[in-house]
Amino acid sequence: MDSVIQLLQDSGAYQLAGGQFVMILIGLLLIYLAISKGFEPLLLLPIGMGAILVNIPGAGFLAEPIYDSAGHMDSPGGLLYYIYEAGIATGIFPLIIFMGVGAMTDFGPLLANPRTLFLGAAAQFGIFTTVLGALALTSTGLMDFSLADAAAIGIIGGADGPTAIFVASRLAPDLLGAIAVAAYSYMALVPMIQPPIMKALTTQKEREILMQQLRPVSQREKIIFPLSLLVLVALFLPTAAPLLGMFCFGNLMKESGVVERLSDTAQNALINITTIFLGLGVGSKLNSEDFLNVETLGILLLGIVAFAIGTATGILMAKLMNKFGNIPINPLIGAAGVSAVPMAARVANKVGLEANPQNFLLMHAMGPNVAGVIGSAVAAGVMISYLG
Amino acid sequence: MDSVIQLLQDSGAYQLAGGQFVMILIGLLLIYLAISKGFEPLLLLPIGMGAILVNIPGAGFLAEPIYDSAGHMDSPGGLLYYIYEAGIATGIFPLIIFMGVGAMTDFGPLLANPRTLFLGAAAQFGIFTTVLGALALTSTGLMDFSLADAAAIGIIGGADGPTAIFVASRLAPDLLGAIAVAAYSYMALVPMIQPPIMKALTTQKEREILMQQLRPVSQREKIIFPLSLLVLVALFLPTAAPLLGMFCFGNLMKESGVVERLSDTAQNALINITTIFLGLGVGSKLNSEDFLNVETLGILLLGIVAFAIGTATGILMAKLMNKFGNIPINPLIGAAGVSAVPMAARVANKVGLEANPQNFLLMHAMGPNVAGVIGSAVAAGVMISYLG
Amino acid sequence: MDSVIQLLQDSGAYQLAGGQFVMILIGLLLIYLAISKGFEPLLLLPIGMGAILVNIPGAGFLAEPIYDSAGHMDSPGGLLYYIYEAGIATGIFPLIIFMGVGAMTDFGPLLANPRTLFLGAAAQFGIFTTVLGALALTSTGLMDFSLADAAAIGIIGGADGPTAIFVASRLAPDLLGAIAVAAYSYMALVPMIQPPIMKALTTQKEREILMQQLRPVSQREKIIFPLSLLVLVALFLPTAAPLLGMFCFGNLMKESGVVERLSDTAQNALINITTIFLGLGVGSKLNSEDFLNVETLGILLLGIVAFAIGTATGILMAKLMNKFGNIPINPLIGAAGVSAVPMAARVANKVGLEANPQNFLLMHAMGPNVAGVIGSAVAAGVMISYLG
Amino acid sequence: MLLGMGTVFVFLAILVIVTTTLSTLVQKYGAVQPAELIPGAAGQLDEATLLAVISAAIHAHRSKQ
Amino acid sequence: MLLGMGTVFVFLAILVIVTTTLSTLVQKYGAVQPAELIPGAAGQLDEATLLAVISAAIHAHRSKQ
């Protein structure tokens, strides 16, 4: 009889607190959005699953291992404990993902038109205004964000998942779950968030601007670019070196053409394995104490503001450059400067086509799009330099 | 001259104790069975190799690393030490394998005929009678199994390798080597163990029973199934959540269709890498002190008894269901409830064809077959809940 | 204003010491050689990148993690710290690479002509004379190598990267960077180092010797070979068991034909992932204190001497065997005994074709070539047995 | 041990019931909207839905504390 | 150092002898049964063999202790 009681007491229903129940529902919601609505499924499906698993009471997914005094293990830790500690707390998983993203990135459009780097810079404005926004929310007394928290929240505006996770793991581990969910959700929502802003800030005539065809870029230029970016990082912003160093390494593996088997692995087996575990590990931060707060609402609010401001400043920078330069830039591609590769570039292309069915902006938008990845990694380096 | 003496003293022949020699022969035997007899080669070849390596005296494969007082490494550990401690003592490797197995599993036949879950439940009877058997052997004084040992041995009857390794790593690490060898050997022997029992417990007429064609199952049902299984585990049996959670995660990755690259990796690169290391790590537990005991004979004996009882109870449950239900079930598919996917389902098909050349049971047997995987994971959760 | 000052002080240019600047240039040189000159790019590209990253001041790639008194992490370590400690200091990465190399190796040519093992043995003479050379350089007072250092340097003459890295990680971790760079550079330079020596030590007539066609080798012989090699290692040289055990395991996976999915993974995803991290980790040892020494010049000098002597003794052994045996051996294939698979075998083939356009030595040279891998692993075992 | 076996049976019996129920529901109501399952562009109301649901969940939870 | 080189030579010489011997044996006796190498269904006597060999090994070992 005691056994029956023990089993019932072990059962999840008995232990399930309200918060855990809500978090399991949120995990199911993320999985629903990933599967039925196509919201960044590569990340949100594992994140949702991690959220469910970590909130099963008594399952011990986050249990710490217990060692006896001689250092031998008395009781093993939970799977998500090991994944989080080994891969996310250390920053290893986002860096491996960034290497793989580098190996998938083509800097050709950027090299053909380097001025688009300014669009990628301008779109990071959302990051820094969001930091101010977070501090302003704190000053209202409704929420409580430290400066480090504010910086980690701001990086959502960088529209780059691994960068956001890396910065959050260094500056605000408790907010990591909410920040990652916000970052990936809004990246999935780019096709809804950006077009109204793009249309509000541009005239029909601006949206119709045809851009010159991009010149072909040689393999040698593509090899030199990651190396010179790396040298500049080494000289001027070493705190951005982990993210940009791995990004350049991945890109160099791809463009060099001499290590194809390594490049293939970085783009496939390795990034996939890491993505599975990164998602589960991020999901493990979705516990009710850290997530079911008014702060999470603040993060969701600030995240979308950051996206909107970044989109706007990217567009406005393009309009400004048109004032001074003589090669016309369609301001729609400025919106792609937020990153969200390649979704934001596709949105720019689509809005451009609506204005003018002959106006193919996709390749032109890829320049600011990948520039935005560099821009938010630089911003991440700045944040870590001040606050890390 | 001293050097020559040292070299000779370092040589394996000098140090080789009788037990190690026997264990190396057992390692070679496992490799022989894997290669020449096709005994579960994916596991038994690495296990056999691990057994050989760990029993080479002086090779230090299980050496613990030595650190100085400042925490810096004086001397590195052995390869199998790291593999065992990182992947098996923690339970990580069996869970990753289970995720991959989930990504390879098709629950279609089970969903088309959910009543076959009862067959998968009935076939776990072998697990629990074996626990009693282990305790009975202990009471004879010939062997010495604790209750936790008995539970770990019983799980051999679950006919599911990763489940057995996971349970043994938690409840009876010293018996892990013998339990894993018994589990995989008997899974390989299913085509010999099961048919006599199947024929003894069924009449020719029963074996000839034709089953109705299975209805097609929609993708939506296949997506909902792992999620509802996960919710039930969360509510009623959280100690089964590590195994079944990862299993459902793998299956959801496959059935959702939106993360094909993750699903492919879980089914290929990741499960293969993990299998190599799991096998080596399990092999590293095949040392003479733990394996060359009368207890190992007990484990081998109990393991086959568990298989036999599970086979029998699966068949008998099918016969019982035929008494009460009006849709006829060929009792042969009850034997597939032990798991041993997909071998046991193939055996049911083969015995069915012998009775009636028009009787194709393979898809019908896949239902209880995958139900058996769930059943033994549930049984594992029950065991860990009581004894972990 | 203080912030500006802090940012400038954080910047790499401010902190960059002369030594780090030189090391970054050496990293760029290695990448240039890898990409433009085809120098072992699979290793030298990641090594060069590791060298650049680790010498960026303030980037913290080698930072150790800091824990509070309760064991929780205050500040995470750097990426290269984790890679080096987990994979190279432990010896795990070279062993996994060796398993993959084993899975790629065909012992057929060696089994068809087992006498070529003597060529693979003779070519290891360079290893041991180099040890003496290192000690001689120390006795001049110009450099300072311990006996363990000398042994690790000598292994460069084994012309086998993972073996050299494994031995260096155990015997001389501070020299690991220089030793790995020397080993891979000279392996890339085999087409320039070996031909002059080959021509100096052979007559035109010797180079024209045609060799008998190799007999076909059955699968069974190929399965038995790694197992018997493993048993001999267990009996006579257990300190070589880590390297040769994993090598035999990889080869057995390939030749057994029953675990193709594991063999494929060992040859592709797993070895590629490990190579990326091994290269980065080795590069992380290229810091100015350890590398910008006169000792590095000694290592480069001794390395090439080791290569030259190994090449010579391989050729001379072939000539000696021609004195005693009655089946003629073209002495050029003796040069392939240094390893550097398959480059050295290709060089033997090319020099043979120059002497006689009908003289195809490639398959004949593969025998001593793979024998050289075994030979240097045995030599590594001897070194570790004495000095480890 | 009976308890163990009983747990397995009860759990799988619940799974049978749940699975059968859900399959019936899906076959009745779910089969007509296959388009919804095709991944692709996110729907029109998702953003609002997401924010509303999460906000509602948080408020519901906080009001209970 | 001579000792080191000597060890390498002696070890590889033993390997030459063992390899040559085994290859000769395999070519003589092994070549006729290629079917045995094909993986597939386990043989008829394997279970008994496995149990018998492991049991014999354990008993042999225990009786020595």
Added chain:
Amino acid sequence: MLLGMGTVFVFLAILVIVTTTLSTLVQKYGAVQPAELIPGAAGQLDEATLLAVISAAIHAHRSKQ
């Protein structure tokens, strides 16, 4: 925060300048030697080059200390 945004702009501006300069140089001087980029057999002078460059680097560094 202005400082942060300023850093991003200055850094990317430097990158624009460096990239444009290098691209111009490559297009002017680099395009004629595509063969050099093809991986394959190492060139004739590489060994000497490698040793000379590393040696020079070491000597230069040591002489500064």
